[in-house]
Amino acid sequence: MILFHKFKSMLASSMLVFAIFIVNVSNVWAIDIQEVVTPSGIKAWLVEDYTVPLISVSMEFTGGSTQDPAGLEGVTSIMGAMMDEGAGDLDTAALKAELEERGIELGFSADRDNVSGGMKLIATEKERAFELLKMVLTAPKFEAASLERIRAGYISGAKRNTNDPDSILGKRIRETLFKDHPYGREQRGTLNSLEKITRDDIVSRHQALFARDNVYIGVVGAISKEELMVELERTLSDLPQQATLVEIPDIVPVYGMREHITFESPQTTVSLAMPGLKRNAPDFFAAHIMNHILGGGTFSSWLYEEIREKRGLVYGIGTNLVTLEHTAYLGGGFATKPDQAKDALELTLSEIKRMATDGPTQEELDAAKKFVFGTYAISNLDTSSKISNVLVGLQSSKLGIDYINKRAEFIDAVSLDVVKAMARRLLSDPPMVITIGPGEV
Secondary structure (H helix, E strand, O other), X not given: OOOOOOOOHHHHHHHHHHXXXXXXXXXXXXXXXXXXXXXXXXXXXXXXXXOOOEEEEEEEXXXXXXXXXXXXXXXXXXXXXXXXOOEOOEOHHHHHHHHHHHOXXXXXXXXXXXXXXXXXXXHHHHHHHHHHHHHHHHOEOOOHHHHXXXXXXXXXXXXXXOOOHHHHHHHXXXXXXXOOOHHXXXXXXXXXXXXXXXXXXXXXHXXXXXXXXXXXXXXXXXXXHHHHHHHHHHHXXXXXXXXXXXXXXXOOOOOOXXXXXXXXOOOEEEEEEEEOOOOOOXXXXXXXXXXXXXXXXXXXXXXXXXXXXXXXXXOEEEEEEEEOOOOEEEEEXXXXXXXXXXXXXXXXXXXXXXXXXXXXXXXXXXXXHHHHHHHHXXXXXXXXXXXXXXXXXXXXXXXXXXXXXXXXXXXXXXXXXXXXXXXXXXXXXXXXEEEEEOOOO
């Protein structure tokens, strides 16, 4: 988890403005993204904005928990959590104190496919902020005391997970979908692996993952292209040129199986998984819009309307497209009273089958396209930090610097026949169904 620091009262008002920094939505499709390339070849995407004197920097280094060596699951996650635990000539306390004093938010965390993070800062602090970022990226201390403290937190979490129904269900889903693939491992480690991790293991992961050819950067705020070029060169040029990554194969998840885990609980939780589509697939929006109609629309989807609204069988229900570097799937689920789980599941499977055979109406497609188009700016482009994250995501997904401006065209091109064909393609075969709770479902 990225740890952000409290600000001094003298900076509070400025940072509040930063937190609610709103992009002009009416002009969002004309957002001006510049590519910045430093003399040593470091690339970044920049949106200049001087509305407020603030800068948001987002970074993503390819290679997350999938790079954990066998038996050391959790090492990359712990490394990410330790990135701001001292760096250069500053120990943990000194680094955190200076970040707080200067009103700089800085931190990193690991996911399955990457280590991501960055910083937010007042523009007048940019010289020192980038110096601190350089220290964190190139010379983290990984202090022994910090390792033991963070490890203890991970171990405590792992112990809790052994008796937590959602964690038990999630573990079984990963094992079923991905089997022996790295996606099937525990991202935050196991009780056994966490005990084995040493400081040398943390250092080794950092040296392998943090390199100039391995990073995507997005910057938004009060900094010019020329200034950013200088700061990035100064900040990143000391990193190794190339990362040392283990090749991770793509995987097609295993669907179709059905399993119940008996667990004494006041509710039953049901999870489903079906084929999905990667984010950079040419027909991704057909899948995205189909999913919105089926279960992605919080209060307007088929599943919500038929199972939650009309019959009141579930507390909440939905589906979403899960897109990872090496796979994709359409996941879904709900929680309900144990004596309602069977009926809710049968209705859910019936709605999925109806989508596969009949598909949506033209009216439903038009409404979904309007919603998907209109909410993008509100959900993804309403703050500078969200925009810088989007810039990174577009780069890592290979979607192109003009994607935001062309997104409306991609949505408009999705026809009813295309959506129906996508529904047949993804939903015709039986989904994976795993349930947990008392009794059978």
